[in-house]
Amino acid sequence: MAAWQLVQQGVAVTVLESGQDPPQGMLIRAFGRNLYRKKPQGGFGSDCQAHRSSGDPGTKWYFSHSLGGLSNRWTGAVPRFAPEDFNEGARLHEKYEWPLSYADLEPYYDRVERLMDVVGSGADVPNLPGGYTADIRDLPADWKRIAACMARLGQGLTTLPIADGPPHLVAKRGTAFNSYTNILQPLMSSRHFDLRRGAHVLRVDWSPERRRAVGVTFRDGSDGREHQLEADAIVLAAGSLHSTRILFDSVSADFPNGLGNGRDLLGRYLHDHPREWWVLETAKPLSRLSPSIYLTRRAYAESEPLLATAWTFGAPSTREKLLGFTGLKSRQFGVQVFGTMVPTPTGRVTPLRGSSDENGASKLDIDVRFDDASLRTLRSAQGRLIELMAAADVPSRVLPVPPDQVAPGSSVHYGGTARMHRSPEYGVVDTWNRLFDCPNVLVCDAACFTTGAEKNPTLTAMALAARACEQLSRDITAGAVRSNG
Numbered sequence: 128m129a130a131w132q133l134v135q136q137g138v139a140v141t142v143l144e145s146g147q148d149p150p151q152g153m154l155i156r157a158f159g160r161n162l163y164r165k166k167p168q169g170g171f172g173s174d175c176q177a178h179r180s181s182g183d184p185g186t187k188w189y190f191s192h193s194l195g196g197l198s199n200r201w202t203g204a205v206p207r208f209a210p211e212d213f214n215e216g217a218r219l220h221e222k223y224e225w226p227l228s229y230a231d232l233e234p235y236y237d238r239v240e241r242l243m244d245v246v247g248s249g250a251d252v253p254n255l256p257g258g259y260t261a262d263i264r265d266l267p268a269d270w271k272r273i274a275a276c277m278a279r280l281g282q283g284l285t286t287l288p289i290a291d292g293p294p295h296l297v298a299k300r301g302t303a304f305n306s307y308t309n310i311l312q313p314l315m316s317s318r319h320f321d322l323r324r325g326a327h328v329l330r331v332d333w334s335p336e337r338r339r340a341v342g343v344t345f346r347d348g349s350d351g352r353e354h355q356l357e358a359d360a361i362v363l364a365a366g367s368l369h370s371t372r373i374l375f376d377s378v379s380a381d382f383p384n385g386l387g388n389g390r391d392l393l394g395r396y397l398h399d400h401p402r403e404w405w406v407l408e409t410a411k412p413l414s415r416l417s418p419s420i421y422l423t424r425r426a427y428a429e430s431e432p433l434l435a436t437a438w439t440f441g442a443p444s445t446r447e448k449l450l451g452f453t454g455l456k457s458r459q460f461g462v463q464v465f466g467t468m469v470p471t472p473t474g475r476v477t478p479l480r481g482s483s484d485e486n487g488a489s490k491l492d493i494d495v496r497f498d499d500a501s502l503r504t505l506r507s508a509q510g511r512l513i514e515l516m517a518a519a520d521v522p523s524r525v526l527p528v529p530p531d532q533v534a535p536g537s538s539v540h541y542g543g544t545a546r547m548h549r550s551p552e553y554g555v556v557d558t559w560n561r562l563f564d565c566p567n568v569l570v571c572d573a574a575c576f577t578t579g580a581e582k583n584p585t586l587t588a589m590a591l592a593a594r595a596c597e598q599l600s601r602d603i604t605a606g607a608v609r610s611n612g
């Protein structure tokens with residue numbers, strides 16, 4: 128998204144991308160329903176090779192060094208953050224307040240949603256603003272009645288906003304929206320754009336004389352050697368932990384603990400969504416759900432700060448998915464819950480100095496656990512849903528299912544390790560995603576999140592990238608970047 132924004136404004140961009148091969152898989156869709164979907168073969172990146180878990184031993188780190196990254200495998204749920212998500216943390220401490228507001232980000236949400244062909248209801252519901260939708264999908268009538276009751280209790284029930292693309296689609300990839308196919312590939316025809324595949328960035332190069340970053344060093348997969356590329360500005364968007372690792376590895380006499388880490392904040396405030404999946408059985412049959420539907424968090428005023436859950440309902444099995452085509456009703460619904468955690472300085476990643484992966488980059492130590500408050504909030508989600516359904520006159524129960532292992536990383540929503548704040552006392556980057564210590568380096572993925580709302584992160588990360596790079600292109604045009612302005 129950063130590259131897209133810069134190229135639109137006539138700035139020459141070189142993307143260094145670790146991945147080599149075009150996306151794989153297959154997706155066949157008719158009348159807005161997936162008929163066949165095959166995700167790419169093979170597993171995720173070498174997660175066990177790339178980190179040590181010194182917090183929760185079950186900690187995972189999923190990543191994908193491929194064109195399109197994790198968007199080769201993602202679901203595509205793209206709820207916007209609500210206005211309160213940017214400032215409710217201030218109830219706890221000023222360090223939890225974002226340096227920008229929902230209004231600042233709103234135009235960029237719209238821009239990204241258009242690129243993603245989002246489908247959904249598009250309407251505002253409690254605790255979730257509506258957005259641009261290429262195709263409107265409404266709740267079935269019986270669920271609409273339930274939604275009206277839940278809204279009276281302060282929670283919104285709506286179709287899940289999802290980057291689902293056009294209603295009819297045959298594509299050689301596993302997901303409708305893939306960041307390589309849908310964003311980078313169309314830029315190839317621009318004379319301002321260059322994509323270098325198999326280019327694994329190792330560090331940002333700092334010039335002590337010029338007091339700025341002057342380029343990056345990367346390992347080229349074709350010859351296995353290190354190369355340098357000069358640049359006026361550098362945007363890191365390699366996924367939260369990879370961007371953080373690049374900064375840690377960018378060591379110099381001026382920044383012995385890594386670029387942007389002058390105040391020992393880099394890598395801290397790591398957060399992820401604790402996640403659970405279970406089956407809700409209702410006393411009476413209800414319409415099967417395709418697309419999935421989304422129940423928003425409890426009202427902010429009645430929740431502890433930064434502690435919330437959101438629920439996504441869909442088919443609990445492939446058989447149920449297929450039955451969805453028949454129009455018959457069901458009494459069983461799969462429910463996925465994402466909770467939140469309050470990020471703290473002790474939940475962190477640090478480089479394991481002296482150890483390196485196959486590219487020569489430091490391995491990471493991930494030291495994070497979900498605390499009691501976070502797990503308590505997650506576990507309260509079953510009771511709250513049963514209460515809401517009962518208020519809508521639908522008695523229900525949760526079926527016993529093998530418990531999920533609730534471990535950090537399993538939601539694949541890491542963020543916060545290069546957080547944004549108005550003050551360098553609490554932030555690694557400023558309100559335009561620029562390192563306080565080196566403003567011609569930007570961090571434009573979820574590493575910049577000040578806090579992690581219960582909503583899926585990718586839309587917000589992309590909107591922030593668009594906003595930051597619109598400003599960066601203005602600064603480049605004005606000559607402010609070269610003059611360290």
Ligand SMILES: Cc1cc2nc3c(=O)[nH]c(=O)nc-3n(C[C@H](O)[C@H](O)[C@H](O)COP(=O)(O)OP(=O)(O)OC[C@H]3O[C@@H](n4cnc5c(N)ncnc54)[C@H](O)[C@@H]3O)c2cc1C
Pocket residue numbers: 143144145146189190191192193194195196197198200201202203204205326327328329364365366367369373538539540572573583584585586588
């Ligand atoms: C099964 C699954 C379902 C998901 N569902 C959702 C969802 O519904 N909604 C949602 O919001 N999110 C979802 N996610 C998470 C979502 O995929 C990520 O938030 C998103 O892809 C992050 O984008 P990113 O570009 O920051 O990082 P990535 O997608 O990880 O991309 C990073 C890119 O950087 C490249 N790279 C990494 N290191 C280097 C380096 N050193 N040098 C050069 N290039 C490098 C990689 O090759 C890759 O192309 C899901 C993830 C999974 C696995």
